[in-house]
Amino acid sequence: MVTGPSPSFPPMPPPHPGRPTVTFQAPARTQQIALTIDDGYDAATVAGYVAFAQRSKIPITFSPNGAYRAIWDRHADVLRPLVESGQVQIGNHTWTHKNLLHETDTAIRADIERNEQWIQRTFGITSRPWFRPPYGAHNPHVDGLVGELGYTRVLLWNGSFGDSTTLTPQQLIGLAEQYLKPGTIMLGHANHQTILGLFDKVQQLIEQRNLQPVTLDTMFGTSRAVG
Numbered sequence: 019m020v021t022g023p024s025p026s027f028p029p030m031p032p033p034h035p036g037r038p039t040v041t042f043q044a045p046a047r048t049q050q051i052a053l054t055i056d057d058g059y060d061a062a063t064v065a066g067y068v069a070f071a072q073r074s075k076i077p078i079t080f081s082p083n084g085a086y087r088a089i090w091d092r093h094a095d096v097l098r099p100l101v102e103s104g105q106v107q108i109g110n111h112t113w114t115h116k117n118l119l120h121e122t123d124t125a126i127r128a129d130i131e132r133n134e135q136w137i138q139r140t141f142g143i144t145s146r147p148w149f150r151p152p153y154g155a156h157n158p159h160v161d162g163l164v165g166e167l168g169y170t171r172v173l174l175w176n177g178s179f180g181d182s183t184t185l186t187p188q189q190l191i192g193l194a195e196q197y198l199k200p201g202t203i204m205l206g207h208a209n210h211q212t213i214l215g216l217f218d219k220v221q222q223l224i225e226q227r228n229l230q231p232v233t234l235d236t237m238f239g240t241s242r243a244v245g
Contacts, residue, residue, distance in 0.1 A: 028243040030138060030143075030144055030245075031144060031146070031242075031243065031244055031245035032168075032245070033146060033167055033168025033245065034146070034147070034168050034170070034244070034245060035165060035166050035167070035168055035170075036165055036168075036170045037162075037165055037170070038147075038149075038161045038162075038164060038165040038169060038170045038171060038172045039170065039171055039172070040156075040161070040172045040174060041171055041172065041173055041174065041203070041234075041238070042173075042174035042175055042176050042203060043176040043201050043202065043203055044200075044201035044202070044203070044237055045237070045238060046201075047200070047201065048200060048201055048230075048237075049200050049228060049229055049230045050200070050201065050229075050230045050231075050232045050236070050237050051198060051199075051200070051201070051202045051203075051204060051224070051229045051230065051231055051232070052077075052079060052202070052203045052204065052231070052232060052233065052234055052237050053076065053077070053078045053079065053204050053206065053231055054078075054079045054080075054081060054109070054150070054173065054175065054203060054204060054205055054206070054234070055067055055078060055079070055080050055081070055206045055207065055208050056080075056081045056082070056083075056111050056150060056205070056206070056207050056208070057081075057082065057083055057086070057111070057115065057207045057208055057209050058080070058082045058083065058086045058089055058090055058208040058209070059083075059085075059086045059089070059208075059209050060089075060208065060209050060210060060211060061089045062211055062214065063208045063209060063210060063211050063213065063214065064086075064089050064090060064093065064208045065093065066208075066211070066213065066214045066217070067080075067208050067213075068093045068096055068097060070217045071097075071100060071105065071106060072096065072100070074217070074221055075105065076105075076221065076224070076231045077104075077105050077106070077107075077231050077232050077233045077236065078105075078106055078107075078231075078233070079106070079107040079108075079109055079148070079233050079234050080097075080106065080107070080108055080109070080208075081108070081109035081110065081111035081145075081148075081150045081173070082108070082111065082137075082208075083111055083112060083113060083114065083115045083133065084113040084132060084133045084136035084137070085113055085114050085115065087136060087140070090140065091140060094140050094141060097141060098141055098142055101141050101142070101143055101242075102142075104233065104235070104236070105233070106233070107148070107233040107234055107235055107242070108137050108141050108143060108145050109145050109148040109149065109150055109173060109234070110130055110133050110134055110137065110145035110146070110148065110149045110150070110169060111133065111149075111150045111152060112129040112130055112133055112151075112152055113129050113130075113132040113133040113136070114129055115152045116129065116152060117152060117153055117155045118151055118152065118155060118156065118160050119155045119156075119157060119160065123163055126160065126163050126164075127163065127167065130149065130164065130167055130169070131167065133145070134146070134167075143242045144242060144245040146167075146168045146169055146170075146245040147168060147169055147170040147171045147240055147245060148169065148171045148173055148234055148240070149164050149169035149171065149172055149173060150172075150173040150174075151164075151172065154174055154175075156172055168245060171234070171238070171240065173203070173234070174203070175203045175204065175205035176197075176201075176202055176203055177193075177196075177197025177198065177199070177202040177203065177204045177205065178193060178197060178204065178205040178206070179193055179194060179197075179204065179205065179206040179207075179213065180193045181206055181207050181209065181210050181212060181213060182207050182209070183210070184210045184212065185210070185212050186212070187212055187215060187216055190212050190213065190216060191216055191219055191220075194216070194219070194220055194223055195223065198220070198223055198224060198227065198229060199227070199229075200227075200229065203234075
């Protein structure tokens with residue numbers, strides 16, 4: 019596995035602290051959608067998502083937890099070129115996936131910064147300014163802390179595959195049909211294998227509805243070069 023910044027990336031930008039914006043949908047009427055996939059504690063599901071990204075060329079934003087680094091690290095050599103090309107983006111979802119509303123300020127900072135260090139080392143890029151709070155749990159105090167670390171985009175969602183728990187294929191594709199619409203930030207998880215048999219159906223749905231999958235950087239005009 020290759021580690022550290024890639025020569026094709028710009029120098030790693032420093033944090034740019036600021037007041038964060040809470041984001042849950044596209045900023046304007048658009049055919050764009052953002053597929054955002056979190057966690058990654060199931061090896062087969064992570065591998066399936068990586069293969070789907072390679073095969074389909076669909077942009078995806080992954081927000082992995084470094085606690086599952088043994089799974090994610092084995093895909094670093096495949097993901098890094100996709101990150102470099104702009105097809106794949108990496109966001110910060112904390113190292114441990116603890117509910118930050120129950121953590122001390124020191125623990126919150128350490129959890130986020132440890133994950134950022136792993137992301138930089140493994141994928142060669144910063145996750146700033148995008149931060150997705152575990153369970154979507156945040157408040158103005160947590161937002162202020164993450165903003166001080168340079169995470170000025172707090173990422174929520176307005177559509178979900180519902181796969182934080184195990185679903186039947188019919189349930190999952192039903193939620194895809196319900197929520198994959200223009201302007202959706204779609205939440206998924208690389209944790210349960212139901213999605214593995216549904217990638218083609220999801221792609222067909224996107225194509226039939228003339229949706230345009232993009233990364234968050236593309237949707238909102240942010241950049242890994244700036245962080």
